[in-house]
Amino acid sequence: MSPTLxxxxxxxxxxxxxxxxxxxxxxxxVDLIAAESGVTKRTLYDRFGSKDALVARYLQERDERWxxxxxxxxAALDTPAERVLAPFDVLVPWTAANxxxxxxxxxxxxxxxxxxxxxxxIADEKRWLRDLLRDELAAAGAADPDGGALVLLxxxxxALATTGAGGLPGAxxxxxxxxxxxxxxxxxx
Amino acid sequence: MSPTLxxxxxxxxxxxxxxxxxxxxxxxxVDLIAAESGVTKRTLYDRFGSKDALVARYLQERDERWxxxxxxxxAALDTPAERVLAPFDVLVPWTAANxxxxxxxxxxxxxxxxxxxxxxxIADEKRWLRDLLRDELAAAGAADPDGGALVLLxxxxxALATTGAGGLPGAxxxxxxxxxxxxxxxxxx
DNA sequence: CTCCGAGTTCACCGATCTGTGAAGTAAACT
DNA sequence: AGTTTACTTCACAGATCGGTGAACTCGGAG
Numbered sequence: 018m019s020p021t022l023x024x025x026x027x028x029x030x031x032x033x034x035x036x037x038x039x040x041x042x043x044x045x046x047v048d049l050i051a052a053e054s055g056v057t058k059r060t061l062y063d064r065f066g067s068k069d070a071l072v073a074r075y076l077q078e079r080d081e082r083w084x085x086x087x088x089x090x091x092a093a094l095d096t097p098a099e100r101v102l103a104p105f106d107v108l109v110p111w112t113a114a115n116x117x118x119x120x121x122x123x124x125x126x127x128x129x130x131x132x133x134x135x136x137x138x139i140a141d142e143k144r145w146l147r148d149l150l151r152d153e154l155a156a157a158g159a160a161d162p163d164g165g166a167l168v169l170l171x172x173x174x175x176a177l178a179t180t181g182a183g184g185l186p187g188a189x190x191x192x193x194x195x196x197x198x199x200x201x202x203x204x205x206x
Numbered sequence: 207m208s209p210t211l212x213x214x215x216x217x218x219x220x221x222x223x224x225x226x227x228x229x230x231x232x233x234x235x236v237d238l239i240a241a242e243s244g245v246t247k248r249t250l251y252d253r254f255g256s257k258d259a260l261v262a263r264y265l266q267e268r269d270e271r272w273x274x275x276x277x278x279x280x281a282a283l284d285t286p287a288e289r290v291l292a293p294f295d296v297l298v299p300w301t302a303a304n305x306x307x308x309x310x311x312x313x314x315x316x317x318x319x320x321x322x323x324x325x326x327x328i329a330d331e332k333r334w335l336r337d338l339l340r341d342e343l344a345a346a347g348a349a350d351p352d353g354g355a356l357v358l359l360x361x362x363x364x365a366l367a368t369t370g371a372g373g374l375p376g377a378x379x380x381x382x383x384x385x386x387x388x389x390x391x392x393x394x395x
Numbered sequence: 396c397t398c399c400g401a402g403t404t405c406a407c408c409g410a411t412c413t414g415t416g417a418a419g420t421a422a423a424c425t
Numbered sequence: 426a427g428t429t430t431a432c433t434t435c436a437c438a439g440a441t442c443g444g445t446g447a448a449c450t451c452g453g454a455g
Contacts, residue, residue, distance in 0.1 A: 060401075060402055122311065181315075
């Protein structure tokens with residue numbers, strides 16, 4: 018999938034991922050990214066072309082890492098009912114390690130232009146999760162997979178927002194508990 | 207509380223509110239705000255002191271407007287059960303008019319410095335809503351007002367995030383329906 | 396030996412950023 | 426008449442922004 022980054026490009030992307038998430042996209046300049054990567058700005062532009070493209074790559078890689086975590090959790094779960102909660106299982110440790118909320122929501126806040134290459138990545142990420150929740154609910158035999166998936170999505174996104182801007186570290190656990198209750202109601206009825 | 211803004215300052219704040227929300231805080235410069243307000247940059251600094259202070263004022267005023275809307279809704283509701291849903295009643299038209307998500311979550315994404323004057327406003331806003339939900343649940347006789355308030359908060363914030371970055375305009379209605387179900391369970395048990 | 400990819404150094408571009416200093420104007424208030 | 430309030434004009438500062446051009450080094454592969 019990704020055409021094997023050069024060592025320098027790898028470092029740039031790792032540094033950019035941390036800085037963009039921790040400090041925001043607009044607040045972090047290419048000069049800082051280059052300096053922190055032990056690389057010149059010239060190399061950054063030779064590898065990525067533009068800051069916008071680098072931002073898109075950052076979001077893309079973060080999306081991949083998160084999907085891999087969800088897929089890994091799914092692979093460890095057998096019963097359809099358990100599988101519905103897989104994203105919430107991942108969410109608990111994820112929010113503990115990422116206290117600045119959802120990187121995609123944050124990026125959305127900073128990228129008002131719908132034509133920005135990063136916007137497509139954001140849209141993909143949200144759609145992927147919603148589709149996954151819907152499919153798992155359907156596989157578990159829920160009466161209204163679409164409606165249920167939307168409610169679970171609300172809880173998921175709410176937990177991310179609430180751990181970030183809300184400053185409530187326990188939000189993910191609460192979201193997981195409530196998600197289980199929503200699932201049970203969707204299955205028994 | 208607010209010491210009656212001068213006409214110029216009023217225009218500056220109105221323009222800044224739109225631009226900050228639509229395009230982001232870092233992306234909007236003071237030159238643009240001044241120009242769009244029909245005011246010179248000098249006036250902007252004479253009235254507000256700094257961009258950071260202007261940002262804080264923008265958040266503060268938005269917070270006040272939103273609280274007023276919730277309080278107005280509360281004033282029109284009688285039964286304790288209805289009152290619990292007041293923030294969700296406000297949320298439906300609010301999200302329809304503000305398609306770029308929660309201004310406070312967005313601002314949080316752009317203001318990583320905990321010392322920024324805007325951060326206190328963000329924290330206040332979230333706490334106010336959580337306390338209100340808790341108090342209304344308690345007044346309605348809920349068994350666990352704290353736990354219930356957190357779940358309702360998750361749905362509320364989830365709806366805002368999902369209408370914004372998620373691009374799902376119907377999220378607020380779904381959140382309101384689910385909030386009603388959560389409330390009913392909290393009251394009957 | 397030669398070529399190429401990866402990365403370096405360094406100077407530079409034009410634009411934009413927040414913020415300030417000094418002086419002047421017009422109207423309203425006392 | 427005098428003072429205050431609100432705002433203007435204009436020039437300027439210092440930094441930082443994203444992005445580029447040209448030439449150079451170095452190691453590995455053919």
